[in-house]
Amino acid sequence: MKAVRVHEFGDADTMRYEDVAEPTAGPGQIVIKVEAIGVNPVDTYIRAGVHLIRPELPFTPGSDAAGVVLAVGNGVSSFKAGDRVYAAGSLGDAWGDCYAEQLVRRAEQFRLLPDNVSFAQGAALGIPYGTAYRALIQRGAAKAGETLLVHGASGAVGTAALQIAAGNGIAAIGTAGSERGLALIREHGAAHVLDHTKAGYLDTVAALTGGKGPDIILEMLANVNLARDMEIAAKYGRIVVIGNRGPVEINPREAMMKDLDIIGIALPNTPPDDMATIHAALGKGLANGSLKPVIGKELPLAEAIESHHAVMRPGAYGKIVLIP
Numbered sequence: 001m002k003a004v005r006v007h008e009f010g011d012a013d014t015m016r017y018e019d020v021a022e023p024t025a026g027p028g029q030i031v032i033k034v035e036a037i038g039v040n041p042v043d044t045y046i047r048a049g050v051h052l053i054r055p056e057l058p059f060t061p062g063s064d065a066a067g068v069v070l071a072v073g074n075g076v077s078s079f080k081a082g083d084r085v086y087a088a089g090s091l092g093d094a095w096g097d098c099y100a101e102q103l104v105r106r107a108e109q110f111r112l113l114p115d116n117v118s119f120a121q122g123a124a125l126g127i128p129y130g131t132a133y134r135a136l137i138q139r140g141a142a143k144a145g146e147t148l149l150v151h152g153a154s155g156a157v158g159t160a161a162l163q164i165a166a167g168n169g170i171a172a173i174g175t176a177g178s179e180r181g182l183a184l185i186r187e188h189g190a191a192h193v194l195d196h197t198k199a200g201y202l203d204t205v206a207a208l209t210g211g212k213g214p215d216i217i218l219e220m221l222a223n224v225n226l227a228r229d230m231e232i233a234a235k236y237g238r239i240v241v242i243g244n245r246g247p248v249e250i251n252p253r254e255a256m257m258k259d260l261d262i263i264g265i266a267l268p269n270t271p272p273d274d275m276a277t278i279h280a281a282l283g284k285g286l287a288n289g290s291l292k293p294v295i296g297k298e299l300p301l302a303e304a305i306e307s308h309h310a311v312m313r314p315g316a317y318g319k320i321v322l323i324p
């Protein structure tokens, strides 16, 4: 079968599209025919060799995929050949191997994909929706009636967060850096939208939240925004750091004066029970239509190199997926 392989850490063009052996299902495992693969920013950090996860070379990247069960190993009763599934393990205990025509993992690292959800949408669930739910509901403890700022709402995690917020009665402000990104986030639940490329774009946040500031901020680029987030957050507010690409200088006094919580999250740290709760909630949201992953771009698997450039470019629009 065809797979994308990284033979040395480095730029996107270190990835090769090549022939590898088909996987087989060992005890407790299933093999799926991959129909769509989610491209996440973390795939690029791991490929470049700048992430804590440094796999042995050569390796096949990718954490998120959806497809159809081809074979089940001994002891698997939860799935049968032909089931539509998505990978829901995500990094901690199930990293890699998704940029390929077939994928083998332990059965409990997959979930059934409802019939009303496409394979491309299924490939957008594991990391983006898992992270958004973990950040907003579990770590951020957001409640109905609170106000939320999704700082970086136009990408895969941001659009997921807006939809989860809307489904839980949480009013959201979203930011994006392009016209189509702003239109997208309005469509997916942001009551107010702000352009994070414009000077002074956060000046209206106080007025938009009744003078109080957002109760919760989900932050996609903390090294740029954390200091300002602390200034605009509500008293007793929570800032959940999801994305960060470097150091930042802050004034801890802002946290002290407002009893702010600054919360970090890394999806792989999610305990198994919490992960099960996340995917049960996502399953309900997919079934009732409140969660609808946005697929902004589909590329053939052979164009994985371009997908890594695209996921790091400004102008995010939902999810980028690869199709084998």
Ligand code: NAP
Binding pocket: 040, 041, 042, 127, 128, 131, 151, 152, 153, 154, 155, 156, 157, 158, 175, 176, 177, 178, 181, 196, 220, 221, 224, 225, 241, 242, 243, 244, 265, 266, 267, 268, 311, 312, 313, 314, 315, 316, 317, 318, 319
């Ligand atoms: P993505 O689809 O590429 O989206 C990136 C988002 O960041 C876009 O909405 C983009 O907006 C926005 N952004 C760009 N400049 C910004 C700025 N100055 N201020 C605020 N937002 C800005 O990526 P993703 O999959 O949603 O992931 C988002 C971030 O979270 C990435 O850094 C990723 O590595 C991280 N992440 C962390 C975890 C975890 O476990 N902690 C899990 C998943 C993802 P425009 O393009 O419209 O400008």
